[in-house]
Amino acid sequence: MTPEDHLRAFLARAPYINFLGMTAELAGDELTGILPFSPHLIGNTLLPALHGGVIGGFLEMTALAQLAVTQSTPRVHKTIDVTIEYLRPGRALTTYARADLRKVGRRIANVHVEAWQEARSQPIAALRGHFMLAED
Amino acid sequence: MSDPNTNLPKTHLPNPNLDAAAAMATEVPQAAALGFQMVSAADARGVMHVPWREDLVGDPQTGVIASGVVTSLLDHCCGMAITATTGERRPTATLDLRIDYMRPAASRAGVTVEAHCYHTTRSIAFVRAHAWDADPADPIATAQAAFMLAGPVGPGTGGAA
Numbered sequence: 001m002t003p004e005d006h007l008r009a010f011l012a013r014a015p016y017i018n019f020l021g022m023t024a025e026l027a028g029d030e031l032t033g034i035l036p037f038s039p040h041l042i043g044n045t046l047l048p049a050l051h052g053g054v055i056g057g058f059l060e061m062t063a064l065a066q067l068a069v070t071q072s073t074p075r076v077h078k079t080i081d082v083t084i085e086y087l088r089p090g091r092a093l094t095t096y097a098r099a100d101l102r103k104v105g106r107r108i109a110n111v112h113v114e115a116w117q118e119a120r121s122q123p124i125a126a127l128r129g130h131f132m133l134a135e136d
Numbered sequence: 137m138s139d140p141n142t143n144l145p146k147t148h149l150p151n152p153n154l155d156a157a158a159a160m161a162t163e164v165p166q167a168a169a170l171g172f173q174m175v176s177a178a179d180a181r182g183v184m185h186v187p188w189r190e191d192l193v194g195d196p197q198t199g200v201i202a203s204g205v206v207t208s209l210l211d212h213c214c215g216m217a218i219t220a221t222t223g224e225r226r227p228t229a230t231l232d233l234r235i236d237y238m239r240p241a242a243s244r245a246g247v248t249v250e251a252h253c254y255h256t257t258r259s260i261a262f263v264r265a266h267a268w269d270a271d272p273a274d275p276i277a278t279a280q281a282a283f284m285l286a287g288p289v290g291p292g293t294g295g296a297a
Contacts, residue, residue: 053208
């Protein structure tokens with residue numbers, strides 16, 4: 001299977017990804033998560049701003065998608081812990097995210113993810129997390 | 137001659153905390169989309185529940201609810217615990233949220249979260265929360281979060297974050 005096949009399989013697998021409306025694109029093996037704005041993602045109607053949980057979930061799904069592409073197994077990698085830092089309000093715009101696999105060991109991966117909207121140099125949120133790698 | 141200030145009307149129900157907290161579960165679009173239900177809100181603690189739903193599943197092989205749904209519920213319930221502390225619905229902005237996943241939820245199980253706002257300063261709230269599927273003593277996830285508190289809701293506080 002190609003990286004594109006692994007990505008397609010990952011995106012099609014989880015109903016929650018469809019609920020978010022998340023997609024992703026690949027440049028070689030580097031993945032960009034894409035979350036188009038939708039009204040049901042709003043957490044603060046005054047600003048309006050994306051819900052913190054939506055941003056957190058999107059960052060985590062981007063990490064898992066990148067792992068699915070580069071550490072592909074038939075089974076799902078599992079999240080051990082995540083720390084999400086919120087830097088700017090997520091506005092009613094498309095959000096992008098890219099994951100950096102800082103360390104991939106035999107059983108555990110450490111992944112950093114950053115999300116942005118209009119400018120990559122102005123991230124709206126970041127995630128650091130550990131993931132238990134599924135065995136083949 | 138409509139008032140440009142679209143603040144929530146002041147209500148005089150027996151428990152304004154509960155009223156403001158219940159509104160958080162139904163008026164916030166993401167909370168409504170996920171089907172959040174307020175269970176209780178009092179004394180700096182909030183409890184919220186999300187029923188299991190097919191379209192919220194993370195892995196169809198196991199039927200377990202997605203961790204992203206739990207992230208949203210934890211974040212949202214922390215905000216409700218702050219409302220239950222301050223007694224008013226002030227805009228909050230999450231600074232950080234750390235989640236440890238102990239184990240996956242049971243197949244086709246809903247999730248309940250209890251959050252405790254254990255300390256507030258004038259501008260910051262510190263909250264702990266845990267999530268479970270069947271037994272509060274056997275959590276599926278725990279969380280620790282810090283929030284920035286904006287001033288009371290009013291004109292000009294929209295850009296607080």
